[in-house]
Amino acid sequence: MGRTPLRVWATPTLHAPPRAAPPQVVQRQLSSEERVDKKDDSPVTVADYGAQAIVAWSLQRSDPSSRLSMVAEEDSAELSSPAGRPMLERITQLINSVLADAGEAAQLSPEEVLGLIDLGGSQGGPTGRHWVLDPIDGTRGFVGMRQYSVCLGMIQDGEVVLGVLGCPNLPQGSVADDDGGDGAAARCGQEGVGCLFSAHRGAGAFATPLWDDAAAPVRIVVADVADPGGARFMESVESRHSSHSTTAAVARELGVTLPPLRMDSQVKYGLLSRGCASIFMRFPPPSYREKIWDHAAGFVIVEEAGGRVTDAGGVRLDFSRGRYLQLDRGIIAAPPALHDQLVAAAAKVAPPAPAAAP
Ligand SMILES: Nc1ncnc2c1ncn2[C@@H]1O[C@H](COP(=O)(O)O)[C@@H](O)[C@H]1OP(=O)(O)O
Numbered sequence: 001m002g003r004t005p006l007r008v009w010a011t012p013t014l015h016a017p018p019r020a021a022p023p024q025v026v027q028r029q030l031s032s033e034e035r036v037d038k039k040d041d042s043p044v045t046v047a048d049y050g051a052q053a054i055v056a057w058s059l060q061r062s063d064p065s066s067r068l069s070m071v072a073e074e075d076s077a078e079l080s081s082p083a084g085r086p087m088l089e090r091i092t093q094l095i096n097s098v099l100a101d102a103g104e105a106a107q108l109s110p111e112e113v114l115g116l117i118d119l120g121g122s123q124g125g126p127t128g129r130h131w132v133l134d135p136i137d138g139t140r141g142f143v144g145m146r147q148y149s150v151c152l153g154m155i156q157d158g159e160v161v162l163g164v165l166g167c168p169n170l171p172q173g174s175v176a177d178d179d180g181g182d183g184a185a186a187r188c189g190q191e192g193v194g195c196l197f198s199a200h201r202g203a204g205a206f207a208t209p210l211w212d213d214a215a216a217p218v219r220i221v222v223a224d225v226a227d228p229g230g231a232r233f234m235e236s237v238e239s240r241h242s243s244h245s246t247t248a249a250v251a252r253e254l255g256v257t258l259p260p261l262r263m264d265s266q267v268k269y270g271l272l273s274r275g276c277a278s279i280f281m282r283f284p285p286p287s288y289r290e291k292i293w294d295h296a297a298g299f300v301i302v303e304e305a306g307g308r309v310t311d312a313g314g315v316r317l318d319f320s321r322g323r324y325l326q327l328d329r330g331i332i333a334a335p336p337a338l339h340d341q342l343v344a345a346a347a348k349v350a351p352p353a354p355a356a357a358p
């Protein structure tokens, strides 16, 4: 993938002196002025805004002749008011230090940063090309010194055709039970931590160490597990994001005996694609609407690794309907041999709500 700004943003201090502002530095030193709580009570930080602006800058530069359509999580509303000015200036400073560290001559003004963030306001849709970005997926994990990922997908005529997941805190080898917890942050920047997953539709899924430009991508495939007794399932750390009691009931019904692996963000899709676990389940509160940037990159990577990603009713996710997914209950991802069994178990313990009377 070369030395893209996305990779530069994720470069850890251990391998490159901290002239730039990689996310580990931002994550470790995050002050209360560098995060705010959005209207939906979820946190957003200087890293979310900074990563969105720098990816937009990079995409725009890669194809200046075409109009960029980007469906991304953040907008500039919080930063545009006088109260948001100090945070905007801090974000601009971080971006400019990343650009300088990457050898780029460009330096951005705060107003240019606002414009770049707002490039993410596209509605997507069934035709044309749309980039889909979650600049920091799992912001609660980021703030809590756990896992998070930078997630970029590309939709072409309603189909996700490209996906990249940058996972700066994820070990490249096996992942133990405590890797989603506080232990992950203690290891970030260490040898063997930091993964980049990628997939191009029809060309397979690959993993590579995040900050080793010379490393060849390695093809990854989902685990060849058909027996639920040997399957490990993954879910959110945050029970407010996905019901732990529902996933436990589905796992019991299926005959899964291993305890869950709890991880923040789309790193779960990366781990599934790499065969580190065999099942991903997500059952958000019924009122929650899933956004396409929270799943697009992981979706194509899992499919290209040989897995299936559907809603709880077994219907393949559809990214052609704008900024939101329309789902039956939740999301289930697994190798084909387990997937049908999972959908059947979910139908038993978490059946769809009866249709409202006319
Ligand atoms: N109330 C909620 N219910 C379900 N998911 C949520 C809720 N609030 C935020 N999320 C999203 O859950 C995702 C993280 O999932 P996980 O807990 O598995 O890591 C994030 O994309 C996060 O959005 P955001 O990107 O705004 O932080």
Ligand SMILES: [Mg+2]
Pocket (backbone or CB within 6 Å): 134, 136, 137, 138, 139, 293, 294
């Ligand atoms: Mg997200």
